Amino acid sequence: MPPLTSLKALAIATPLAVGVGFALVFFFAPLDADQGFIQKIFYLHVPLAICALAGFVIAGVHAIRHLRSGDPVHDLRAYVSIHVSVIFGLAVLVTGAIWAKASWGKWWVWEEPTLVSFLIVFLLYCTYYPLRYAIDDRDRQSRYASVFAITAGAFVPLNFAAVRLSESLVHPRVLATAEGGMPPRMWLTFWICLAGIALLWVTLVRFEIAAKSASAKLARLRRALAGGAPVRPASRVAPLPSAGTGQAPEVA
């Protein structure tokens, strides 16, 4: 369980970092010579994508640890990581579509392999929810969800390789060209934005874990007060964080 003091520090640091990052985007980073103002969406779109993908990988690592140890805490972390990353993923697709519309005139560009790979990965991770909620037994639900998270984690790099291969590579690669000649002021802004978005990801994950732990604890207390009558609904609820055995927690 994350200590609440660190959560408070994170909650202060995140808006600060994101605020500084965006201030730099608008007042410090130079205008792109080719794309002009719209290029500034790069500072939001790319960090979101990096954090979402990193979140999927982190979820896979938590899932491996869950299967090895059987500790439901790791399952909760994998679940929340995927949850926040899917939300970030939706934002990536929206900002990507806006960027495509502004610079190529179309809302969706099939020649952009990174965006297409991202869509496929996003669609795959969207099936995590129906999978979870279609299994009633809580222990089995968390085990199967972990198997899914590991399989999907192995799928992410393979999918990127496959989609990249399917392109003839005639399309200009935005980040690749940017990496070649991006001026240091753009780089600095990009790194601060990336740090801000990464902090945002961590904070959201921590918040959700804290909230779920608190509501689980509340449910346990209520049950104890009500004399041990079960109050937990059958499914539709995230995994219990601290039950230790994966069984329903004993009444104190």
Added chain:
Amino acid sequence: MRAFRTILAKDLRVELRTFESVPAMALFAVTAFVLFRFGLDREALEGSLAAGVLLVTVLFAAILAINRVFVAEREQGGFDAIRLAPVDGSALYAAKATALVVYLTALELVAVPAFALLFIDSWAGLAPLVPVLLLVNVGLAATGTLVSAIAVNSRARDLLAPLILLPLLVPVMIAAAGAAEQLLAAGGPSYEGLGRWVALLALYDVIFLLVGYAVYDFLLED
């Protein structure tokens, strides 16, 4: 090894006696070809269109079999027997995946000739298509067996398997369609750059066989 052989032999014998999966898949594939004939309004296909029609049909037909891999085990208590035996998860995975490869190969023995008869003018590209299709079968079986085991124990099992499978199979589709497009091209098959597609298919097969082997035990224990 003995458990693997026993389960595989049991599955194949059940299929031979009931004819539950393969004939339905073959019928589905031929009907789908007829639908494509009118959907695309084409009487002959070549290149990317031929590759897409053939592979999408095989993929959807495969989902019919994948949905059924564990239905009998679940409905008739096979899972309990396997767990009591006790059979290693990886042996069960290997047996079920091999059975699926056999079903898919049997399906293609019907579907590919039918496809060639209905749509293809020059048959030169069909022989080199065989190893590509075999690699596709292994890939479909590797992920299909894994997803089927996840889905069969859930409430929405017929819905869940295709939902999870389709995005997982996109790399197979990319690589197989890339290879088949070249082999079924209008001016005869071309082999330039074919190696990367075959390598990608093989890589996919190896990765998902390994993942399945590693995690299958966790899908069995209860």
